[in-house]
Amino acid sequence: MTKKIGVYVCECGANIAEKVNIDKVIAAVSPIKDVTVVERHKLLCSEGGKEFLKQSIEENGLTHIVVGACSPKQHELTFMNVCEQAGLNPQLFQLANIREQCAWVTPDGEEATDKAIRQIRAAISRVPYHESLDKKEVKCSPDVLVIGGGIAGIKACQLLALPDRKVYLVEKTPSLGGKVKNFNKLFTNMESGVKLIAKEIQPLLENASVEVLTESEVKQILGFLGNFEVTVTKKAEDEELNFSVGAVVLATGFELFDPAGLPQYGYGKLDDVYTSLEFEEMNSPDGSTGGKILLKNGKAPESVAIIHCAGREEKGYCSKVCCLYSFKFDNMLKSQLPAAKISHFYSDLCIPGKTYQKFYEDTKGTGVEFVRAAKTEVTGSGKGMTVKYETQTGSKGDLTADMVILLPAMEPSSDAQKFAEMLNLARDKKGFFVEEHQLLSPVASAVEGIFVVGCARGPQSIAESIVQSEAAVGKILSALVPGKKLELEVRVSEISETLCTGCKTCIDVCPYSAITFDEARKISAVNEVLCHGCGNCAAACPSGAAKLKHFTFPQIYQELEQALR
């Protein structure tokens, strides 16, 4: 087939025309082989410009298009759509960036013109080597797997479960409710966590679209957005369950830093030193004391010391909810033991947001003592314990306490590593899962279709965890509409079976886990659904077996040769 290349140079108002001599550009590229049409336009991305381009393609029966204009980031898609409307495969188009790369950055007009000629010439040389890549779609499952039956997981399930969408909720312990189910009271309104969580769980158990799998563990997840194959082991029945889902929500929660590693607090050695979660359990009506605050000897404490930030220095981050729930503890202590003396030992207080400041001030007003201490140490004797402290200015003091409550740092769940390996997810140095983008995409992970919510991402309050679940659900609902197919990136990599020699370099450099290894044939293969077309594999493969479509060797070679000529 004869090639008919159309070249269109955009003035971009004055942006390009002011610096680049477009007449000279047109004169230079017009004689090039197969160039049939060369036109200039004031603003090609305008409605009029797009119509002009479409008509010109149709009237001249063009086979390839080159536009000299702005950055592909801005208008590549715009012009590709015009090609498509004109009946031309949009991949048979190349955009030469003569604005950002010439007009805007090259002060000398002649130099900028020469550069623009090179860029457009390079595009003309490249475009005949383009392939018409056809759009591909995959069927996807609208179902979702939620891992972790705490408040974040429960909330995600509630919102996702619809008649045409099944949700699997996998929880490793025998019951749903996570940590919240042991919280007798929640800050700041002192609502019962036990009742709140029961209210949230009940509708799930009644919803036919939700399959709750307690005492179960996720054994394997393979696949990609829209098509994850999941294997779950039901521990009690010792049976395996297989199903497919389109997305995964990780709500694996947190555990507490073990303060036994910090000998100055006496945890594990002294009878009445408790972690915050143990104190919560003590207050729960279903707990070992039936909800009563009691010392190991069965008596009620007369003095209680609450020590903040246990392990903050070791972990290197603030767990952000401890201060708030410690005020809740004051409340709980005061309502059961109005005469008890309560002292807080803290180095910094973290009380952000619109409601918490008042909560703190209300607590402070009830006669609770706040001691700012740089160092705290708990020592025990036959009778009660002594909390020795040193202030930031170096002065020392001590107080006796019958009960000590430590507020240890929150750590990622012990399962985090397992899921990081299973799903190839990145974790930060603290072990929490890393967001796709801390600011712009906080609930998505770097692996498409996998979302991380609640304390698996880092310390969160209940309200924050729920907001994140809602955000993840929003993303899933818009990506996985039942019956919808997913349109795939067409500029993906492919690996030649005959050239691949199985060194697996591509697998190591692929950031999307899009390459799998066929052990029997000892060759790598690209999963087109997972591939984002970054080209790492093509660059790393010494054999030339891995190729990135639209950025093949001849295409780049032709482009470079003309650019450098």
Place this chain on the structure above:
Amino acid sequence: MSDNKQGAIFPAKGNIREGILDFIRQGLSQGCFDAVLIPAKMPLSDSFTHVLIKDESLLKDAYPLCPVMPVQGARAISDITRHGKGMKRIAALMRPCEVRATVELFKLGQVDLENILLISIDCPGALPLGDWAKDPKKTEEAFLELLKGGSNENLRPVCKICDKFSSTGGEDLHIGMIGMKDSILLVPGSSKGRDILDTLGLKVEQDISDWQKQVDAFTEDKKEKRKQAYKELESKATGLDNLLDTFSKCINCHNCMRVCPICYCRQCFFDSGDSKFPFEDYLMRAEAAGGLRLLPETLLFHIGRMLHMSLSCVSCGACEDACPTSIPVAQVFSLVGDRNQKEFDYVPGRSIDEPLPLRVYKDKEFEEVEQSYAGASAKEET
């Protein structure tokens, strides 16, 4: 190497070669391994090659120290295990550069080491294959002289400046013989190697510092020679013009690539259709430059190879042996490899667990050559 490393002593009755072969015989008869891959003299002609020996009686033709390196042992192991490991165990007795290349090929998925035992040996170096082809007798004599401590003038240039002629860490077992007279030293480098010595009842309790000191002294000497040689090579291996000069004798036979243990591609890009262009392109290039040398991608081939394999290059010299026009390929590659490897603090073949630099992602790396975006001013879009 750690200071308190120990080895086992094995008797050699005044003849190092016999000592090594005795050790191999014992290993075979005690079932430590089922076969041995070892250089041996071919019965009909005066040639050496790696032979896979199962029958102990054939060991009489084996030469653990052989004058030339006709085949890089890593290639042999790659062929044997191309379709996966076997059920039988093979001990491969090779030069350190062959062991190191094997370790690199392991990282590149080209060999399966599960049932392979890598045994390296203090290497005196090899003589040019070309000398051997011309006059085997004379070359063998020169080699025997060398073993007795004679001149190393005849060694291949890369062997003369090789500073990794002894244990390098990637082997299962190393045979030390520098400075040894009536015995050889067996130094385990892995649990596999240790197991063999256990089976043979050899106690790993010999202090090896005497041998080590001699190895270290030699190494220093070689390093100094290497520095000198690099100074001379500088003008051959740096800059486009020098490289064009150095490789101007290249006849595009690609032998260097074919014998290279690290060049593991099924098909070299430069042998593929992708490296050929439409007719007009050549004309255009000829027009642009005034003339176009054919075959056209000669230097690009060598630079491409450097780019692909220099981080794993073990300076074995196989390429130079194979070059029909005597281009100092191995010397140039050795220099380039050395420099590139140093940038990543990487030593090919040093350890099976050391990842290939290309596969390691570091957030901060080579910042000194990074181009900063600061100062690139962009106008606001209108």
